[in-house]
Amino acid sequence: MASTYETVAGIIADTCDIEADKITPDSHAINDLGIDSLDFLDVAFAIDKAFGIKMPLEQWTQEVNEGKKSTDEYFVLKNLCANIDALVAAKPA
Amino acid sequence: MRLEYFQMVDRITALDLPNRRITTACQVPEQSPVFEGHFPGYPILPGVLMIETMAQTGGWLVLAMLGCTKMPFLMQVEKAKMRSFVAPGQALEGEATLLHDGSGYAVVKAALSAGGKKVTDAEIRYGVVPFPNDTLRAAMLNTARRVGLPADHIQEHIHGA
Numbered sequence: 001m002a003s004t005y006e007t008v009a010g011i012i013a014d015t016c017d018i019e020a021d022k023i024t025p026d027s028h029a030i031n032d033l034g035i036d037s038l039d040f041l042d043v044a045f046a047i048d049k050a051f052g053i054k055m056p057l058e059q060w061t062q063e064v065n066e067g068k069k070s071t072d073e074y075f076v077l078k079n080l081c082a083n084i085d086a087l088v089a090a091k092p093a
Numbered sequence: 094m095r096l097e098y099f100q101m102v103d104r105i106t107a108l109d110l111p112n113r114r115i116t117t118a119c120q121v122p123e124q125s126p127v128f129e130g131h132f133p134g135y136p137i138l139p140g141v142l143m144i145e146t147m148a149q150t151g152g153w154l155v156l157a158m159l160g161c162t163k164m165p166f167l168m169q170v171e172k173a174k175m176r177s178f179v180a181p182g183q184a185l186e187g188e189a190t191l192l193h194d195g196s197g198y199a200v201v202k203a204a205l206s207a208g209g210k211k212v213t214d215a216e217i218r219y220g221v222v223p224f225p226n227d228t229l230r231a232a233m234l235n236t237a238r239r240v241g242l243p244a245d246h247i248q249e250h251i252h253g254a
Contacts, residue, residue: 041168041198041218048195057196 004081004088007050012077015042025078030071053087094146096125101146102187104241108157113191115154117240119146119205123182138179143205143213144170150187151201151217153242158191160248161237164229165199165219173215183207189217197221 002010005025012029013020016039029035035043044055063069073079094101107116121138128136148167155165179185189203199221204214224230237247 038168041220044195044198045193045200045218048193054194054196057198059196061197 004084005077008047008077008081008084011043011046011050015039015046023077027077028072029075029077029080047084051084051088053084053091055084055087094119094121096122096127096142099145101142101149102153102240105153106186108154108243108246110158113154113158115150115157115189117150117153117187119185119187121179121181121183121185125181128181136181140175140213143175143179144173144215146185146187146205147189147203147213147215148217151189151203152219153240154189154191154201155199155219155221156233156237157242157246158194159221160246161234162248163221164224164233165221167217168198168220169218171216171218173213175213177207177210177212179207179212185212192216
């Protein structure tokens with residue numbers, strides 16, 4: 001079974017047409033990989049479907065805009081994967 | 094339909110929120126300046142307006158699900174297929190089903206049919222955001238009443254707004 005990171009990296013490579021070897025756990029989806037908001041919509045939809053979750057993008061965006069969190073906490077891939085794992089763990093059985 | 098005003102949906106004919114589905118009636122006008130250019134001597138509804146009609150049908154579903162508290166803006170059209178020409182005067186039935194209710198976005202599968210035959214279908218994605226101003230929100234609420242969105246799906250005031 002693929003790890004969360006492998007699944008997310010595969011989604012990004014497929015939906016954003018980015019070569020897989022350019023994607024690392026420390027890549028920032030926006031600053032390093034150049035994923036724009038429209039492409040991130042594709043990524044978010046694919047992640048939501050793959051993991052059966054609803055990533056709280058509005059809440060994350062608000063926290064970043066209010067200066068409570070840096071974009072690194074949500075858009076660096078290893079952090080994004082940790083957030084996904086937490087959402088999966090919090091799903092009702 | 095009033096093509097020049099982008100009023101594509103005449104009325105909502107069914108709204109089934111538990112099954113996340115909507116149907117609409119969209120009567121293509123006999124006359125419109127659009128048909129003078131598209132095309133001279135062979136008037137047909139432009140494909141982009143067929144897509145817009147599907148987007149508005151799905152948009153009403155998203156609006157209904159949110160009580161008209163946020164606005165879905167068209168962001169992406171996937172796998173759009175124009176299967177048949179649509180002539181002036183044809184009656185179209187729109188239908189849309191919500192595929193995914195994301196955070197700040199929504200995805201629907203939509204189609205238009207004429208006489209029971211599917212003429213176009215697509216997967217449509219919206220960015221769902223707060224209304225950018227009161228003018229648009231008021232206009233959308235007025236349009237919601239015009240197309241027959243049930244009143245219990247129209248939230249007149251946004252709490253905290």
